[in-house]
Amino acid sequence: MEKRGNACTGCNYCKGCPNNVDIPKCMEEYNISKMLGSPIASAMHYFSRIPKEQRVENCTACGDCIPLCPQFLDVPDELMKVYEYFGDEFTTFCDLDEK
Numbered sequence: 001m002e003k004r005g006n007a008c009t010g011c012n013y014c015k016g017c018p019n020n021v022d023i024p025k026c027m028e029e030y031n032i033s034k035m036l037g038s039p040i041a042s043a044m045h046y047f048s049r050i051p052k053e054q055r056v057e058n059c060t061a062c063g064d065c066i067p068l069c070p071q072f073l074d075v076p077d078e079l080m081k082v083y084e085y086f087g088d089e090f091t092t093f094c095d096l097d098e099k
C-alpha cells in the first residue's frame with residue numbers, strides 16, 4: 001500500500017463537482033491518515049464528517065475538476081486511491097490489515 005498521500009492543499013479551487021463530491025475534504029482525511037499514520041481516526045472522520053453523497057464513490061471521472069487544480073493533480077485518479085484506501089463503509093475499512 002502506498003505510504004504517501006498527494007499534494008492537495010485544500011485550496012477549494014475544484015469545488016463545484018457536478019456529482020457533489022467534496023474533493024478537498026476527502027483528500028484531507030486521506031492525506032492526514034497517510035501523514036500521521038492514524039488510519040482508524042482518519043477513517044472515523046471520513047465516514048462521520050463527509051456525507052455519503054459527497055464521498056469519492058460518487059466521482060464519475062468526468063474530468064471537470066482536473067484543469068481547476070493548481071497542483072496539477074489528476075483528481076479522479078487521486079480520488080480512486082482514496083476510495084481504495086477507505087472503501088465505502090467504516091466496517092470494511094477496519095477489516096483491512098495494512099494501510
Ligand code: SF4
Binds near residue numbers: 065076
Ligand atoms: S472527475 Fe469526479 S470529482 Fe472531478 S468533477 Fe468529475 S465527478 Fe467530480
Ligand code: SF4
Binds near residue numbers: 007
Ligand atoms: S484544486 Fe487541487 S489542490 Fe485545490 S482542493 Fe482541489 S484537489 Fe486539492
